[in-house]
Every structure is written in structure tokens, then in C-alpha cells.
Amino acid sequence: MVIGVPKEIKDNENRVGIVPSGVEELVADGHQVWVETGAGEGSGVSDDDFRAAGARIGAGADEVWAAADLVMKVKEPLPAEYGRMRHGQVLFTFLHLAPLPELGRALLDKRIRAVAYETIQLADGSLPLLAPMSQVAGKMAVQLGAAFLQRERGGLGILLGGVPGTKHGRIVIVGGGAVGINAAKVAYGLGAEVVIVDINHARLSYIDDVFDGKVVTLMSNRRNIREAAATCDMLVGAVLVPGARAPHLVDREVLRGMRPGSVFVDVAIDQGGVSETSRPTSHAEPTYVEEGVIHYCVPNIPGAVPMTSTYALTNVTLPYCRKLAAGVEAAVRSDPSLARGVNLWDGVVTCGPVAEAFGLPCRPVEELMG
DSSP states (O other), X not given: OEEEEOOOOSTTOOOOSOOHHHHHHHHHTTOEEEEETTTTGGGTOOHHHHHXXXXXXXXXXXXXXXXXXXXXXXXXXXXXXXXXXXXXXXXEEOOOOTTOHHHHHHHHHTTOEEEEGGGOOOTTSOOTTTHHHHHHHHHHHHHHHHHHTSGGGTSOOOOTTOOTTSOOOEEEEEOOSHHHHHHHHHHHHHTOEEEEEESOHHHXXXXXXXXXXXXXXXXXXXXXXXXXXXXXXXXXXXXXXXXXXXXOOBOHHHHHTSOTTOEEEEGGGGGTOSBTTOOOOOSSSOEEEETTEEEEOOTTGGGGOHHHHHHHHHHHHHHHHHHHHHOHHHHHHHOHHHHHHEEEETTEEOOHHHHHHHTOOOOOHHHHHO
């Protein structure tokens, strides 16, 4: 099979879909790997590094897309890439389709076999390909939010860890999954007061145990979110429903109760965001203000630290890519977790939450394969 790795074109997306060690493995398996020239530069990987690993370097995106049977990316295709896709291609990347109906339609029209990193799910409910990026995004959420709390950036002028004789900053995290717990680790390490809100009591018990009771845990409901947000300096949206739009748990009433100059970092923005006021921003223009609250809603936060996130991501994506490259249908039949990752197959929606978001019927991929 020919695996194509185009250069990412999303704003300040410096990650790349594969690293040289992954190229070596795929070439050893008997596949060809085409990498677009310059694709790895943001992650510190040169064309020569890829060549030495056995890759062919494509002069541009058109050449790589045209050659590829399987396209391996980091982020979802943008409109400039729609015309490069061809019928029957396999697309393996983060898709987050629920809030992106135009992309969904383009993929359906091209009959793309789309496998989404974020919905590959093990029997225990864990999301192995999403996990490392959730860890990065969670840790960065606090780091970024702390910077925008500085007064010259419009923030309250709060130092999260405080100093002796002053109040410490207070962070409320809505969602206690991988993003939330990693945000809490950084916030707690900085000396901030931390509150985590989640709907799963077992998860709250686990968090209470991990932090030895030093992080406040609250059951998720309207009152608790509203009252906790009113006392915080930073609010972090960290809710995930695999494949589905994020629920709107933070409404304008919650935001109006927060102090002007406080910060809201919505890590769930790639699934639509946890607030009715959330809309995607970019690394170039990361923030805007609604109801006096600074909103940071960049959907590709890990793209800012590619030297970490590219390698963390490819550590977990490569084994699945090798399975797909050996035979897509056989891989999907033999691995239930990979089957859950299939969102679209030959013009049909195969992921329930995506179908619900699009208002389209859903059919199991196993049924479509016959």
C-alpha cells in the first residue's frame, strides 16, 4: 500500500502525521511512504531524515494525495484539501466530525473510508489515540490560561500560585477525564486551588484518591457549575463524549457570574465547545472576550508544542496504521477498537454520534463490508 503524509495546513499546526522511525517500520512491512516536502519541519524532522528512513519526498500536496491509498494526517482536511481526496481513499487522522457538517459531506461525496483517531476505543472505554493529545492539551490549558490572566493581556492580574500573604488563584475544571486530570496536575503543581466537576461519581472518587483529597471534587449539575465558576479565576472546559458534540454546560448566566478579566480555556472546542459562547480561534488570534471573560478556544492546542506532541501521537497511531496498511477490511474485522474508529465508509455514516449530529442514518461498518 502507498501511505501519504501531507503537510498540515491548519493555522500554526506544526505536527506531522509520522516520524522517521514510523517510516522505517512501514517500509520494512513492504509499503511505500510518500511525505510532502517540508511536512516535518515544524517538528524538527527534515526531508533528509525522512529520505534516510526510506520515504519518498513529494514536491507538493497534490502529488502526495494523488499517490496515496491511505492518507495519514494529524488534523481534519480543510476546504483547500477537499479536491485532493479521491473515491475509495482511506483517511486516518483526527476528524472531530460532529461540528463539521461541510467536511462530513465532502467525505461522504468522495466515498472516503474515514478512520478517526478520537473514536478508536478499547473495550474498557479508553481512547488510546486521543489520550496523549488530551494529556498535552490539559497541561497546556493551564499554562496558556495563566498567561492570559496577566494584566497586560486583559486578565485579572492573578498569579496562580500566589506568594505568602496573598490569595492563590482558583481554577475550575469541567470534566475529569484525561484533559481534566492533566490540567489539575499542572494547576495543583503551580499552587492553585483546584476544583474538578464531573458527572461520574467513580471518576470523582478516583481523582480524590489521586490528589489525596487536596483537589475539590463536585458532581456536575447546573448549580455546582454556576457557583464554582463564580469564585474562579480560570475555567477549563474538558468534557468529551466520544464522536459527539460537546454538551453546552457553560451558559451565559455562568459567564456573567464570573469576574471580568477571568479566563475560560475551552479544550473541547474541537468537538464544538462546552459553552454557547465558544467559537474556534487560532494560534495566530487565540482569544476574544464575551461577557467580560477572555475566551481561549484554539482547536489544535498541541500543535504549539510539536517536538513533544508529534512523537507522543505517532507512538500510538503507528500500530493502527500498520494494521490498516496490511489490509483495511481485514484490520477493521479483526480489531473491534479499530472498527469503532470508522466514522464513514464508502458514502455511509458508521459512527452513531456523528450520524446523530448530521441527521443521517447510521449503519455498522461490519454490515457494509458484507
